[in-house]
Amino acid sequence: MTVLAVDRIGISFGGVVALADVSFAVEPGEIFAIIGPNGAGKTTLFNVISGLYPPQQGEVRLDGADVTGFAPHTLARRGLSRTFQNLQIFFRMSALENAMVGRHLHERRNVVAHLLALPSVLRQNAETRAKAEELLGLVGLAELAGRAAGSLPYGALRRLEIARALATEPKVLLLDEPAAGCNPVETEEIDALIQTIAATGIAVVLVEHDMKLVMKISKRIHVLDQGRTIAEGTADIVRGNAGVITAYLGRHAQRETAHAQG
């Protein structure tokens, strides 16, 4: 039962084609990676799926329902959440508060009750705080909960964004370069975290440059080059695909690889 379907997505910016005819489907609990050289359109694809840019062609379907061009907050309500390549952390709030904001969809949002500090607000705050602490524990940030997000190390911020996105209780989680800038130890931790998340039934769609990570944990890999799909399949299939090698390393490398493989 496909939870996320992307169907022939196309988008251009001022005459430059960023994506053309991109399609794939993701199952619940699957780890699905999107890779490709720089400028391939991976982040643009994420931005289209998560409602930041409406596509000019194609459809995005969540649980079978057409959600193409829906606003990001509506998509979140329907179970789609994401992290950002350039870390959109709430830097002036604490780590705990960042995670608490992620609980927004599951809070009672009566503004009048908030204005008058009715008892329900205290209960709501306690509930949200408890859930947020749990999530921080999951990603290994429990001791840093009270620290200002702006003072946290880079690897911790990457995990915080994931915790925050998980707080929305998504069905589909888009991770935009979750291991970018992380050292091997941090990458291992993210790797384990992603597998834990997928094991709970959440479909994880991953954009990554770290090939070791991608090949190790992904069930299927989708390769983009200059906005188009050039391959999709398991790690082994993609690894040996001539087109993929050419896209990343150039024609010369492709000849060398073919030569090396006999």
Added chain:
Amino acid sequence: MRRFFANPYLVVVATALAVLLLPLLLESSFYLRIATLVFIFSLAVVGLNLLMGFAGQVSLGHAGFFGIGAYAVAIGPTSLGVPSWLALLAGALGAGLIAFVIGRPILRLRGHYLAVATLGMGLLIAMVFNNEAAWTGGPDGMLVPQLDVAGWTVHGTHAWYWIAGVSLVIGTWIAANVIASPTGRTLRAIHDSEVAARVLGVDVAHYKLIAFVLSAIYAAVAGSYLSLYDGLVTPTEAGFLRSIEFVTMAVLGGLGSVFGSIVGAAVLVVLPQVLTVFQDYEHIMLGLMMIVVMVFLPTGIVPALAGVLQRRTP
């Protein structure tokens, strides 16, 4: 220690104490009048701070809402036969309604576009007050009948000191409630990263509007109080300079700090009074202050002081 100072309700208690104790320290009516003015302007600035400091949206036209409240209690009793307290309510609701209607399109703008749009809005409101002389008395303004509650006419500094003081305590309490609530967290999140807030399910437009409407109501109530207290209202209450004063008070005290709003209002109300010698230099002082504060203390007085204290205590 830091957590104690971070409690948003601390300012409510501090304000209540100040309101209760000041009359014991300030004998003369002149000083009580200054305190009353500080309370009234603080009320407007606390509201503006919710919009600027917490939600992160700039408004350079807030005096427009202040003016709506100010004129409501003048026009209501004079031309419509409406009792002052009802006019005050109507002014607050009217300002809220206008904020709601204008807010949706205006808050879609960012940065300096938003600043100029709010500027234009404020100026248009002031222009209406200036031109519609039949209703508003034109550039010379109009007299404001005194507040009459169940036969008791409210006038004089002593009465208004308490009304404004208690209102300010209530106003800071409501602000603290907002800050400590999910709404407050949402506003601060929007301020730090709108796009992240969106993908977490926040209807950003809705929340910006809440902050805008709330701040408009605070401003209108403050405007009504000033009008009733002074007995006179002129279009300058809705004017550009008044809007800039509010913003300067908010920024000077420290955006994002309720205590800062009160400090900022206090500084800008007290200083001209203390420097009455420099009447002609009022604009020069205001202009210089704006420049100096933004260059050297961009976060404002209270956060700067808090920073110094934090570095002293381990």
Added chain:
Amino acid sequence: MAEFLQFAFSGLTVGAIYALVALGFTLIYNASDVINFAQGEFVMLGGMVTVFALAAGVPLPLAAVVAVVITVAIGLALYRFAIEPARGASAVSLIIITIGASILLRGLASLAFDKNFHSLPSFAGSKPIMLGGAAVLPQSIIVLIGAGVIVLALWLFMARSLTGKAVAATAANRLAARLVGINTGAMVGLSFAVSAAIGAVGGILAAPITLTSYDVGTLLALKGFAAAMLGGMGNPLGAVVGGLAVGLLEAFGAGYLSSSYKDAIAFIVILAVLFVMPQGLLGRTHIERV
């Protein structure tokens, strides 16, 4: 028909002044992302300094030169003491700084000069010229020609001279400009100086027609900003087109609709542009990269 032409000429005349203010905004905005609310004060200073220099016995041409020099000096001081120290501050901070500068200059002007309205003698006599039934002041023609010359000179400077290109480079990408050896601080300073000069000349040309006083700056800045927005913030041609458009809208609005809300027209224009087409007539839409 005669009435239409009358409104058109007065609209174009005042529009030319708005265009110059808008051009000044655009120059500074392009070089530094700062919206300079003190732009109107440059126009005010041009007129007021000339008036008082003239009253002190200085011949008109020299008084005008003195006015421009003083205004440029003030423009540079504004950059050096208020803008440069706050480099990197948020957009709101910078707006507050320039508004503060505007209020400060206004206050200083009220003390240095006085609070009355003043005027300059017309440069080419005050007998109106009849054009198609409309009475046009010779000074109007001078304003239009003067504005045209300034726009042309500015265009030549930006497009043809090396310094002009350096300013354009600073505007396009500050860091890259620094890396190729351009003194970006000086370029931004230059943009302030040129804006001040343009504003001052505009003020001098307009003073014979529109009276000048210590506080004409605020309204001018706002209308000039409306013009810049209408034409497309950051586009010099847009600034000129926007300025003339706002001037014409004002003249026709005041003439045919209501003269008491004449000043409101510019603000309604601002709001309409911001709501309907924020990129203006000649601007480009902005896409945020995440």
